Amino acid sequence: MSDVMFGLLAETFLHPGSGQSDGAIDLKVAREAVTGYPYIPGSAVKGALRAAMCDGGEQKTRVDAAFGQVDGAGSVLVSDARLLLLPVRSLTRAYLWLTCPLILERLRRDLERAGLQAGDVPTLKVNHGQALTDITGRIFLEDRLFKADISKLPPAIPEVIGGLIADHGARGRLSDQLCIISNHDFRWFAENALPVQARNVLDPDTKASNNLWYEESLPPDTLLYMTLTARGSADETGRTAVADFIEGQKFLQFGGNETVGQGWVRAGRYPQPSPEGGR
Numbered sequence: 001m002s003d004v005m006f007g008l009l010a011e012t013f014l015h016p017g018s019g020q021s022d023g024a025i026d027l028k029v030a031r032e033a034v035t036g037y038p039y040i041p042g043s044a045v046k047g048a049l050r051a052a053m054c055d056g057g058e059q060k061t062r063v064d065a066a067f068g069q070v071d072g073a074g075s076v077l078v079s080d081a082r083l084l085l086l087p088v089r090s091l092t093r094a095y096l097w098l099t100c101p102l103i104l105e106r107l108r109r110d111l112e113r114a115g116l117q118a119g120d121v122p123t124l125k126v127n128h129g130q131a132l133t134d135i136t137g138r139i140f141l142e143d144r145l146f147k148a149d150i151s152k153l154p155p156a157i158p159e160v161i162g163g164l165i166a167d168h169g170a171r172g173r174l175s176d177q178l179c180i181i182s183n184h185d186f187r188w189f190a191e192n193a194l195p196v197q198a199r200n201v202l203d204p205d206t207k208a209s210n211n212l213w214y215e216e217s218l219p220p221d222t223l224l225y226m227t228l229t230a231r232g233s234a235d236e237t238g239r240t241a242v243a244d245f246i247e248g249q250k251f252l253q254f255g256g257n258e259t260v261g262q263g264w265v266r267a268g269r270y271p272q273p274s275p276e277g278g279r
Contacts, residue, residue, distance in 0.1 A: 002115030004228040004243040007164025008081055008254070008265040013195065014218040015262055016040040016081075016255040025196055027215035035102070036191050038218055040081035040254055045226055048254045049078065053245050066238035075238035077229040081254070082106065084161065085178075085223035086186075088193050091140035095221070097177045098141070100186035101126055104157065107225070111160070114227050116270060120156040124180065132180040139179060142193055146181065153180065164225050166250070166268025195219050217262065225270070243269070 016030045016038070029038045050067045054060070068074030084107060085097040101124040111118035126132055131139045131146040132153045139146040158175050165171040181189075194216050201211040228243055230236045246252065246267050255263040 003113075003230075004239060005111070005114055005116055005164070005270040006226055006228075006243075006246055007084070007166060007268045007270060008224045008226065008252075009165055009167060009170060009268070010218055010220050010222040010224075011251070011264040011266055012220055013197070013257075013262045014040075014222060014255050014265065015215060015257050016044060016218070017215075025216050026213040029194065029216045029218060031190075036187050037083045037103070038190060038194070039083055040224065040226075042078050042080045042226075044254065045081050046078040048252065049242060049246070052249065052252055053242070056245065056249065058241075058245065062238075062241055066242050073231065075231050075235070076242055077231050079110075079227045079229070081224040081226040082110070083190070083222070084164065084225055085221075086190060086193075087219050087221045088141050088189055092135070092137065093177055095177070095219075096135075096139070096141060096179050097174065097221075097223070098179050098181055098186060098189055099161075100181055100183045102183045103186070104180070107160070110225075110227065111270075114229075119160045120154070121160055122154050122156070124152075124154075126180055126182045128182050128184055130182065133178060134175050135177075135179070141179070141181075141189065146179070146185075153178075161223070163271040164268060165223065166266050166272065170221065171272070224265075 017027055030041055031038055046067060050063060053063050066074050066076045085099050087095040088098050090096045104121060108118045108121045129146055130149055132149050134150055134153055135148055136150060139148045158178055162171045162174050196214050196216050198214055200209050203210045228239050230239045247269055250266060252265055252267055253263045254265060
């Protein structure tokens with residue numbers, strides 16, 4: 001039986017912290033060491049799911065069986081939540097969704113490994129300064145201008161990506177906002193175009209600033225994805241229980257700053273149900 005994959009669409013700012021500072025930014029988001037892409041480590045995903053299931057009233061024995069205890073591993077393998085679409089400011093839209101050939105290649109490989117239909121997602125080559133898109137006209141991303149190529153965006157790509165977006169409104173505007181840029185260009189945006197927010201702690205007596213710091217976040221409408229796998233020879237009961245819980249909740253919280261409303265995502269199982277209700 002195939003694994004289970006979920007798309008995670010950020011509803012609020014999302015801070016999967018790395019616990020490290022970098023120059024002027026005190027709290028950076030977690031990033032893959034080689035690519036520099038933001039992600040949520042599998043350990044953080046697993047911990048958030050376990051806490052949500054416990055808070056949701058699931059039986060402790062079922063949660064322990066799925067996620068393990070100190071003296072033994074659980075029956076479910078939880079992947080990292082990998083980046084798929086990054087929202088970036090644009091002069092021609094409220095924002096544009098960016099991805100790149102490397103990310104799409106990894107998505108195809110992850111779908112194949114999970115035993116899920118990957119469609120006809122091709123291997124792409126995009127030149128520096130170019131954007132494969134259905135958008136006509138000039139493409140402005142932050143303060144950079146890209147040349148639009150509207151002749152080469154394969155329809156299988158928005159179809160597969162759309163299957164990971166649970167909200168039908170967001171899914172419906174995907175083709176009007178999707179841009180595929182080169183791996184090199186995407187890395188620049190992943191490293192330099194994330195929101196940075198100033199946060200503060202006030203002295204309770206004087207109300208003056210006691211501690212000012214800056215932290216990086218993933219913006220709302222960022223799209224990530226994760227997979228659940230049954231471990232080794234373990235039966236699929238635990239994985240099924242976790243997948244059913246996620247589908248029942250729809251909204252989950254990942255990362256830090258929960259008390260200030262950050263970290264909420266909408267989870268959607270891949271592929272999305274058809275309008276008739278089937279999968």
